[in-house]
Amino acid sequence: MSINRFAPPAAIFRHVVLLTTGTLILIPFVWMVSLSVKPPGEIFREHFSLWPEHFYGIANYTKALTSSSLPHYMLNGVIVCTMILALQIAVCAPAAYALAKLNFPGRNLILGMVLIALILPREVLSLPLFILGYHLGILNTYAALIFPYVVSPFGIFLFRQFFKTIPDDVVHAARLDGLSELAIVWKIMVPMALPAIIAFAIFSVVGHWNSLFWPLIAVRDQNFMPPPLGIMAFKNEEAGNDYGPLMAASTIVVGPLIIAFLSAQRWFVDGLSGAAVK
Structure with missing residues (x-):
């Protein structure tokens, strides 16, 4: 039996496309790190250089901090991302369990509303949320950054899809053992859905850590500003942007997200693939 030592053209094409796409995605991050270690005189040079002639990283990162x-x-x-994630899981897990395992009137209607909310841009709700926050008196507080995101349609849908893959016999056995519906959610369903929770946690933390639009509206006090608003402190209307420290600050802000994703990569893939079975 002969062994084909060469990959088929389709596999080669797929890998070329993936490598090209990955390279295009990584270029801005590599350029950001490169600028973060360059002195001001080398940032706007005509010729391209990835590594600076005079290393200025210590000064830029020190100034950024x-x-x-x-x-x-x-x-x-x-603080904001942790509170949002904890409250989202507390709300989304029971809601997803009800949509996946319970039969009640209006279940399909509620699921349809969740799907509609998935495609509704958050920016559409900014004005009503701002007015509501003003009347509640929570603007310029952590609450203004947290409560608009407590209910996550994506989290409900993702958990529902994962809960659907868990056999109904598991739920029936738990009921026979005397567990309440909430106990089934937290003692059985949530532990079994740990990969989906980790995948959702990555989406949630990355999305809210990088959020600028809503925090720009909701807070003015520097004591409550998240990282994207803090980076704007390097903008100087008279002297222009201080690009070296600005890129250093951006690298510091993005770094924890990259480390968290690489650490949880396996669970991230398992969570998404498991939820996609149904």
Whole structure:
């Protein structure tokens, strides 16, 4: 039996497309890191150079950490993203369980509303949310950054799809053991859906960590600004943008997200592939 030592053309084409796409995605990040270690005089040179002639990284990163409250902005981002994720799981898991495993009038209608909410841009709701936040008196607080995102249509849909892959016999056995519906959610369904939760956590944290539009509307106090708003502190209307420290600050802000994704990559793929079975 002869062994084909060469990959078929379709596989070669697929890998070429993936490598090309991956390279195009990585170029802005590589350029950002390159600018973060360059002195001002080399940033706008005519000829291209990835590595600087004079390494200026220590000065740029030191200025990024000391000239503004970047560590405090990042702490705000950790607080906001953690609270949003915890509340989203607390709301989305029971809602997804009800849509996946319970029969009640209007279930399909509610699922349809969730699907409609999935395609509805968040920016459409900015004005009503701003007015609601004003009347509730939560603007310029952590609550203004957290509560608009507590209910996640994507989280409900993702968890529902994963819960649908769990056999109904597991739920029936838990009911025979005397567990309530909420106990089934938290003691059985959520632990079994850990890959989906990790995948959703990555989407949630990345989305809200990088969010600029709503925080720009909801907060003005620097004590509550998340990282994207904090990066804007390097903008100077008279002297222009300080690009070296700006790129250094951007690298510091993006770094934790890259590390978190690489650490949870296997669970991320398992969560999405498991939810896609149904």
